[in-house]
Amino acid sequence: MKAYRSLLVVIAALAALPLAVPLLVGAGLFAGPNTFYNLMIFILIITLAAQGWNIAGGYGGQFSFGHAAFFGTGAYVQAVLQTRYGVNAWVALPLAALLGGLVGAAIGTLAFRARLRGSYFALVTLAFAEVFRILANATPITGGAAGTLVPLKIGLGQMQFASSTTFFYLALTFVAAVLLLNRALERSRFGAWLVAVRENEDAARALGVDTLKVKLKAITLSAAITAVAGALYTQKFLYIDANIAYGAWISVEALLAPIVGGIGTVLGPFIGAVALIGLGEAAKTAIHAVFGSAVPGVDLVVYGVLLIVVIAFAPRGLLGLFGKFDLFARFGIFGKRGGR
Amino acid sequence: MLDVRSVTKRFGGLVAVSDVSLTVPEGSITGLIGPNGAGKTTLFTLISGFQVPTAGEVLFRGEDITGRAPERLAVMGIARTFQIVQPFAGLSVAENIAVGAYLRHAGRAEAMARAEAVAAMVGLADLDRPASSLTVAGRKRLELARALATEPQLLLLDEVLAGLNPSEIRDIIPVIRAIRDAGVTILMIEHVMQAVMSLCEHVHVLANGRLIAAGTPAEVVGNPAVVEAYLGHGAAGRLQKGAANG
Numbered sequence: 001m002k003a004y005r006s007l008l009v010v011i012a013a014l015a016a017l018p019l020a021v022p023l024l025v026g027a028g029l030f031a032g033p034n035t036f037y038n039l040m041i042f043i044l045i046i047t048l049a050a051q052g053w054n055i056a057g058g059y060g061g062q063f064s065f066g067h068a069a070f071f072g073t074g075a076y077v078q079a080v081l082q083t084r085y086g087v088n089a090w091v092a093l094p095l096a097a098l099l100g101g102l103v104g105a106a107i108g109t110l111a112f113r114a115r116l117r118g119s120y121f122a123l124v125t126l127a128f129a130e131v132f133r134i135l136a137n138a139t140p141i142t143g144g145a146a147g148t149l150v151p152l153k154i155g156l157g158q159m160q161f162a163s164s165t166t167f168f169y170l171a172l173t174f175v176a177a178v179l180l181l182n183r184a185l186e187r188s189r190f191g192a193w194l195v196a197v198r199e200n201e202d203a204a205r206a207l208g209v210d211t212l213k214v215k216l217k218a219i220t221l222s223a224a225i226t227a228v229a230g231a232l233y234t235q236k237f238l239y240i241d242a243n244i245a246y247g248a249w250i251s252v253e254a255l256l257a258p259i260v261g262g263i264g265t266v267l268g269p270f271i272g273a274v275a276l277i278g279l280g281e282a283a284k285t286a287i288h289a290v291f292g293s294a295v296p297g298v299d300l301v302v303y304g305v306l307l308i309v310v311i312a313f314a315p316r317g318l319l320g321l322f323g324k325f326d327l328f329a330r331f332g333i334f335g336k337r338g339g340r
Numbered sequence: 341m342l343d344v345r346s347v348t349k350r351f352g353g354l355v356a357v358s359d360v361s362l363t364v365p366e367g368s369i370t371g372l373i374g375p376n377g378a379g380k381t382t383l384f385t386l387i388s389g390f391q392v393p394t395a396g397e398v399l400f401r402g403e404d405i406t407g408r409a410p411e412r413l414a415v416m417g418i419a420r421t422f423q424i425v426q427p428f429a430g431l432s433v434a435e436n437i438a439v440g441a442y443l444r445h446a447g448r449a450e451a452m453a454r455a456e457a458v459a460a461m462v463g464l465a466d467l468d469r470p471a472s473s474l475t476v477a478g479r480k481r482l483e484l485a486r487a488l489a490t491e492p493q494l495l496l497l498d499e500v501l502a503g504l505n506p507s508e509i510r511d512i513i514p515v516i517r518a519i520r521d522a523g524v525t526i527l528m529i530e531h532v533m534q535a536v537m538s539l540c541e542h543v544h545v546l547a548n549g550r551l552i553a554a555g556t557p558a559e560v561v562g563n564p565a566v567v568e569a570y571l572g573h574g575a576a577g578r579l580q581k582g583a584a585n586g
Contacts, residue, residue, distance in 0.1 A: 205390075
């Protein structure tokens with residue numbers, strides 16, 4: 001269990017975070033507890049989407065530029081099942097994951113059977129996400145351009161909570177589960193084969209690795225996890241439209257977070273999401289304080305700068321940077337990277 | 341164990357391998373030599389399933405395996421190494437070998453144990469360091485170890501000695517012999533004649549895509565056709581004249 005100890009420490013620290021909220025608010029960092037929780041919930045949802053991307057992209061080297069296809073499918077399945085078919089939110093969530101996974105398997109089958117790699121694979125996934133976005137904008141079942149509104153009905157049964165602390169713990173549960181799943185994956189045969197596929201497909205095949213099967217499994221799992229992030233987004237904001245669910249923004253967040261945090265690492269997506277969204281919000285607040293009004297898109301500028309800085313100075317991500325300090329390495333705080 | 345029957349491979353107008361037949365008896369170390377560009381590596385890619393022959397067939401233990409995918413051949417017990425070594429650069433030495441070991445051992449503990457055993461057999465130490473930090477000789481051993489970790493019955497070695505210095509070659513020859521003695525049949529492409537002479541029981545010579553000679557190493561190096569393939573037309577005659585005069 002030694003391999004999981006460092007992760008359990010991180011999870012426990014996150015679970016204890018609400019204890020620090022009065023301090024953070026008292027120090028004037030957040031306007032109120034809800035500001036903090038909303039930010040944290042958003043970070044956790046993005047983390048989950050990025051954790052999904054990281055399985056196919058980080059460990060498997062299959063760079064998808066269209067994880068919005070899976071995020072959006074999860075979000076729409078969660079919304080449409082509730083509003084049109086009266087399905088309970090807790091029942092809808094696993095179905096959202098399942099359908100997201102199926103979309104992943106379908107896109108994966110088409111792309112990998114055609115032997116698409118690298119930028120070709122990225123472009124095809126981007127195209128698929130765009131097709132989904134346009135279709136969702138035009139079909140009646142998704143509410144078309146007007147989007148879908150999930151009626152506000154607070155209650156545990158509806159997965160809607162009066163307190164944002166509860167939703168924080170719900171999102172944290174999913175992120176924690178995927179963290180542990182990720183570590184198990186790193187230590188499994190499938191994980192070893194997946195990294196081998198990323199490093200060198202021909203060499204992997206010579207060693208008996210069925211690369212097509214491994215890539216298909218990876219993209220399916222990857223898509224299912226990102227779809228759960230979409231479903232949680234629906235539950236949190238209770239409204240989605242095509243540009244939110246299938247928008248390029250989420251494809252970018254899902255791949256930027258692991259790249260900034262540490263690609264192909266268990267904690268990379270979370271670290272990256274905290275850095276990206278945290279700095280983005282900080283920039284928004286700072287600009288607002290200086291100019292007295294909001295400057296739209298300033299967080300995207302921060303994303304761009306952060307990405308350039310990371311690629312230039314820490315190609316292995318922020319975790320790779322921490323790894324240089326003995327303290328972290330000695331205590332194995334961030335664990336060992338699954339390759340590269 | 342391995343039967344190659346009239347295998348031909350064309351790339352457009354170029355015939356890389358032309359009507360080649362050879363057999364590799366079980367338990368042997370069989371050599372495949374020939375000048376650069378003779379088609380040796382192409383023949384390997386045909387046997388190991390990375391390319392499909394234009395004509396002819398490949399049999400393994402009597403079963404037709406022509407054009408079967410490399411990953412399925414690995415499951416059947418055919419492993420290969422690459423002339424240009426292909427380590428998983430981001431992984432440690434042990435993890436590299438474990439990728440091969442996972443083929444027969446699904447559990448992590450067993451696969452890692454197997455990887456360690458194989459590493460010891462080929463003489464690799466310091467297994468936790470990244471594969472990218474290995475020397476050329478180390479990478480060659482890693483290539484060998486990874487293939488061995490799949491527990492093959494037939495091992496195809498593509499110039500595992502190329503790029504090594506004489507003392508490194510002396511070190512690795514007993515390793516290859518030990519692999520054979522452990523029950524693995526070997527077909528090896530090799531340029532280092534010292535190794536071919538001391539290891540192989542039987543040698544096939546390929547030139548311009550055709551098999552021009554076969555026999556024991558001693559027979560083959562004395563064959564005028566082989567000498568001419570390496571040194572040019574008429575070389576065998578001039579050499580003999582030179583020897584007679586000198």
